[in-house]
Amino acid sequence: MAHKTPITELAQEWLRLDQNPDTRQEIQTLLDNNNTTELEARLRNRIEFGTAGLRASMEAGFSRMNDLTVIQATQGLCLYVLEHVKDAKERGVVIGHDHRHHSNDFARLTAGVFLSKGVKVYAYKDLVHTPMVPFGVKVLNAACGIMITASHNPKKDNGYKVYWENACQIIPPHDDGIAQMILDNLEPWVWDYKSFENPALVDPTEELVPQYFEQVGQLCTAKEANAASETKFVYTAMHGVGYPFAKMVFERFGFKPLIPTKEQVLPDPEFPTVAFPNPEEGKGALALAFKAADEAGASVVFANDPDADRFTIAEKQSSGEWILFTGNQIGTMFACSALENWRSSGKSDAKVAMLCSTVSSSMLAKIAKVEGIHWEDTLTGFKWIGNRAIDLEKEGYNVIFGYEEAIGFMLGDIVRDKDGVSALGCFAQLAARLYKEGIKISEYLDTQYKKYGYFASANSYFICHEQETIDRIFNKMRFSGSPQADETGQFAFKPLYPTHIGTHKIANVRDLTLGYDTSKPGGVPTLPVSASAQMITFYLENGCVFTLRTSGTESKIKYYLEVTSTTLEEAESQAKEIEAAMCAQLLEPEANGLQYRVSA
Structure with missing residues (x-):
């Protein structure tokens, strides 16, 4: 058995290395108080x-x-x-x-x-x-x-x-x-x-910020129409860095100034008005923006997350209710708009591609199939989308759009990463055109559903801080309780996945942790495998697809579920039913002590 270093020795090693008096004092105080539990959590x-x-x-x-x-x-x-x-x-x-x-x-x-x-x-x-x-x-x-x-x-x-x-x-x-x-x-x-x-250090701000906006400005296709638009847009930076960049992209696209959500527009590391500074968390995070929009008589709210690489949209309906669009819905609208712009540019004979993460909506694949363009999915995270976009460019493709359902959007090739500022300018341009034509954003989305089919998602997460619990949950999905060993003592290669979720039969399973895909010859998946992260996708016979995975940056078990049908009501109804069955059967929140997401 390997020797376990005493926690006091780890504390002394910290004190030897650390030159920050504040963090040194934190460890010294824990050491003086013999708080071994906290020292273990911090240092082990x-x-x-x-x-x-x-x-x-x-x-x-x-x-x-x-x-x-x-x-x-x-x-x-x-x-x-x-x-x-x-x-x-x-x-x-x-x-x-x-x-x-x-x-x-x-x-x-x-x-x-x-x-x-x-x-x-x-x-x-x-x-x-x-x-x-x-x-x-x-x-x-x-x-x-x-x-x-x-x-x-x-x-x-x-x-x-x-x-x-x-x-x-x-x-x-x-x-x-x-x-x-x-x-x-x-x-x-x-x-x-x-x-x-240090005089050897160079600050590139004055050189690069104008270049960035020059390239973002090339995504603008209707500057005169934008300047004439009477549509009012309210914006929140979510206490982050986005507002100066949002103002500049609006200027570059020719729009009248954004209406800021004053309480949230300046950078504030305390994030005083939101428990979670994430516009994706729900309407609670955007409550102040809705208030600002109501006061200004605006029907559209835009939001960036604190570092402004993500972007989301809400629209006020004729009933007075605010709709917060999902990342998949925004991605669908961006894809359709990007395709329209591409074709009107006179370059439609070139090879075109779009990308999304594997937990994003299947609607992008449907659009690509109907429109005759290339589509691929990647592992979750823009590291995969961006790198694949570069590979496709080398193959002669023009990758005009990529997205992940967590409100991350890549428009053009300015950066091969998500960018909430270029997304802001491009969607404002689309919204201004729609409003001039008397079409609401929600109506534009419904037009795409009618053309390509209705897709309903149920995406959320549970909080779980214990890795042992997470491993137990995923092992139960794979092995009906515990890993099955063969005569050599090794795990059996073919796991025992469930056959049904509720009343719905499972057609295929893809496990990117073990590297197993029941739909592929030899059971080998086409996407990269990572044993360090949990990720399993279930394909039901009725066409429903859902993925469960752990987060690389947060203590969460995330799930992404989607159903397609001929009507939105039917798709939403099935999504809710299967979501409930999936959670009860595979995650067992009460038995495993899981905490459901808390809205902002």
Whole structure:
């Protein structure tokens, strides 16, 4: 049995390495009070570096986001980039940060590590929205990029998102390689809070922000009509960095100014008006925006998440009710609009492709089939969508749109990542045209349903902090209780998946954790497999598809369910019925102590 280091030794190692007096004091106080439970939680395991980079609460400890773990991660990343990217020192790195507590310090410390190794550093000294980092990597031909942000997570969290030299988020094997390099270089080389004052550091803001909006402006196809539009748009930045960029994209597209939700428009790391700063969480997060819209006589609300890479829409109906569109619904409307714009551009003879994540709606596949364009799905996360888009471009395709149901949208090739600012401009243009024609956004969506079929989703999540419980739940799905061993003691290759969900028969199962797909020859799936994340998709005989998976950045079991039918009412009814059966049968929330999502 491996020797387990005493927690007091781990605490002393922390105190030896940490140079931040505040986080040193946190551990020292826990040590003085003999709070071994909290010390174990903070120090026993290291924060994991994965394809999402880092994300955790901001506290002292090896498992948290703090100055030390950021420096250690950067040292590993720096050495890995120098080893694997040609001319990395000269090409440099791009660093950006949001407004969260400690984001500025984390960005400075990150820059200091790269500067100490003679690597050129481009750092946005002021706040930027996340897409400016991959945009910077692309334009400057940098070796990598780092964005300090926790996106839409609660205020206690922060994160460290890494982009590779192709301006996409990292994918395997780079994540494992960087993680190992971090472990090999834990002793801090430098602790530099003053790196932004270093004359070797370059702030690319004045060069790159105008270039970014010049390229985003090329997505505008009706500037004169936009300028003449009388449609009023209310906007919330969700206490994040988005408002200056939202204002600029509206100017670039020719619109009259946005109407801001004043309580939420300025950056505030305390997020005082929302428990969860995520516009996807529900109408509660947008209550103040609805109020501002009612007061302004506006029927459309736009929202970005705090780092402005996500985007969502709500519309007031004639009944006075506000409809918050889902990511799948917005994705459908963007896809149809992008296809219309492409065909009107005179380039319709070129090879066109669209992408979405595998947990997004099947409606994009249906649109692609009907319209005769190429479509593919990828694993969840824009790291997969962006990298696949680049691969398809090399094959001669024009990838005009990509999306994931978690309100992330990629329009054109400005960045191969989700971008809530370019999405804002493009959807405002569509909405203005519809309103001029006397068509509501909801009516436009219904037109697409009538053309391609009605698709109803039931997507949500349960909170679960115990990995043992999560593993037990997924093992029960696979093995009807516990893994079945063969005569050698190894797990049987063919799991015992359930045959029915409620009264509905299961036709196929795809398990991207084990690497098994009952619909494929030899049971081998076509999508990449990852044993480190739970993900199972069930295909029912009635056409319903649902996926259950764990989150890479939050303590959640997420599910995505979709049904298609000839009427919206029938699709929604079936979705609710199967959702209830799935939760009761596979997740057993009460027996497993799962907490259902709490609306913002």
